[in-house]
Amino acid sequence: MCLLKVEHVQKYYGNGGNITKALNDISFDMKEGEFVAIMGASGSGKTTLLNVISTIDTLSAGDIYVRQENISTKKEKQLAAFRKKELGFIFQDYNLLNTLSMEENIALPLTLLKEKPAVIDASVKQMAKTLGILDILAKYPYEVSGGQRQRTAIARALIHKPSLILADEPTGALDSHASYLFMEELGKLNEERHASILMVTHDAFSASYAKRILFLKDGRIFNEIYRGELDRKAFYQKILDVMTLLGGDVHAVR
Numbered sequence: 001m002c003l004l005k006v007e008h009v010q011k012y013y014g015n016g017g018n019i020t021k022a023l024n025d026i027s028f029d030m031k032e033g034e035f036v037a038i039m040g041a042s043g044s045g046k047t048t049l050l051n052v053i054s055t056i057d058t059l060s061a062g063d064i065y066v067r068q069e070n071i072s073t074k075k076e077k078q079l080a081a082f083r084k085k086e087l088g089f090i091f092q093d094y095n096l097l098n099t100l101s102m103e104e105n106i107a108l109p110l111t112l113l114k115e116k117p118a119v120i121d122a123s124v125k126q127m128a129k130t131l132g133i134l135d136i137l138a139k140y141p142y143e144v145s146g147g148q149r150q151r152t153a154i155a156r157a158l159i160h161k162p163s164l165i166l167a168d169e170p171t172g173a174l175d176s177h178a179s180y181l182f183m184e185e186l187g188k189l190n191e192e193r194h195a196s197i198l199m200v201t202h203d204a205f206s207a208s209y210a211k212r213i214l215f216l217k218d219g220r221i222f223n224e225i226y227r228g229e230l231d232r233k234a235f236y237q238k239i240l241d242v243m244t245l246l247g248g249d250v251h252a253v254r
């Protein structure tokens, strides 16, 4: 079933003679259970695309449907409810709140949805057990390891069973080993729990865990590649090839 439909989306910043077309007629679909990465050079529109899909930012033109519901026409109050219920977020720095325990951090989406305390408690325990972080629930973010913070961020993104997980440069602040561990977790989430994931990244290694990659250039979809039957390493090589083609230089696409 179609989970996300992005139709002729445009986003302009500025006015008069000083307009930046951050998104210039973007259209694509995402099915339930897909894992899609968005790549492209700095300034190509990646974060803007994620922000309009997450309704954090408004569109200049076009429509976005989540499960056939047009989210571009909703009012702010409805949007807030939509974000809380349907979306899970994973940010570069994980955005865990230092004043909340790990348990409270994970529970946050359910607390915002005004779930009953007993339901919250059971869900958090279940999720923490799955991710192997049961023993740190009473601790605070600054008292645990980087890997445990990652797992907590994943638990929080999943606890309310969102339709779509949006990740913006989730490995951006991690070294290569931590990136590997994080992407293994995210990959498992997609493979084993069929989570639908849309991830912005500039990193070919992280992108190689996705099943499909959209390459943006100057606010447009410039290229699209599928993993198909390739194993992850072969897909990684293919991504590097496209990046070279795109930028003339791998480093130009960060």
Ligand SMILES: Nc1ncnc2c1ncn2[C@@H]1O[C@H](COP(=O)(O)OP(=O)(O)OP(=O)(O)O)[C@@H](O)[C@H]1O
Binding pocket: 013, 014, 020, 021, 022, 040, 041, 042, 043, 044, 045, 046, 047, 048, 049, 202
């Ligand atoms: N709030 C804003 N006001 C004006 N211009 C903006 C704003 N946000 C983004 N832009 C412009 O829109 C374009 C796309 O920006 P965006 O942040 O989406 O790119 P990106 O691909 O995510 O880049 P990066 O990899 O550097 O994060 C850029 O030209 C940027 O300067």
